[in-house]
Amino acid sequence: MDAVAHFTQLARYNVWATARVLDAVRALPDGDYRRDVGLFYKSIHGTLNHLLVGEHHLWFVRFAEGISPKVALDAELEPDRARLDARLREGAARWAPLIASFKPDRWNGTLDYTTMRGTAASLPFAATLAHVFNHGTHHRGQITAALTALGQPCPELDFVYFLQNPTKP
Template identity: 65%
Template sequence: MDARAHFHLLARYHAWATQRLLAAVTALDDDAYRRDVGLFFKSVHGTLNHLLVGECLLWFRRFAHGESPRLALDHEAEPDRARLSQALQAGAEAWADAIAAWPAERFEARLRYTRMNGAEVDLPFAPTLAHVFNHATHHRGQITAALTAFGEPAPELDLVYFLQAQKTPTG
């Protein structure tokens, strides 16, 4: 599997896993949803908001538009629960279209951007893109642990479940 096909698969999985997680989170009442449960970004809301900032407002703009936004990782981009969910899902879905449009050689190139502190960064494109999806998986895991602690069922989010749910080969 070439790099573009691999990352396109990860992007589709990412959108699928995001949708399943957001559906599971709807079971939480607002108190539980916003309660500090010891996550790095404190609450389920704080963690979802961090995903919106990191994935959509920072990384996507770096990869897709060559921009270097300056936002704090704990910036509350969307306080409204329903709008946050919609923005996260739309952001997750945007990756697949962007990746499909990139030429194959882009995955062998570099990603250059400016960090929020003004430092210039120059990283290999494909491994840095892998970071984006790995980062989302990390925080989805934190949220599923919080769901379990609240007595709610956690969705199955493993990549193999996504692969089994596919109607066409991913190869």
């Protein structure tokens, strides 16, 4: 599989899995949604905000524009649940078109950026893009564990399930 096809599939999975998690989270009362349930970013809301920061305000901008914004990883960029949901869905949908825009030589190159500590970094381009999707998978997994702990149903998010059912909500 070529890099564009592979990463486009990961971007599609990201859209699919993000939608499934957000649909499951909608059923939570606000108190449970914002309660510290022991996640790294404390609450489901905090973790979703972290995904907004990491995937869309840091990494997307680094890949799309070549700049490194300054924003705290625990910033609450969107306090409103409905707007956070919409921004995460919209942000996830932006990755596939960006991937399609990359020139073939970019895949074997590097991504040069500035870390949150202000240090210059240069990492393998494709592996760093893989990190973005892996990062989302990690935090969605935390959210599904929190849903289970709160006595709520959680969606099946395995990549294999996506491959078997790519259009199933």
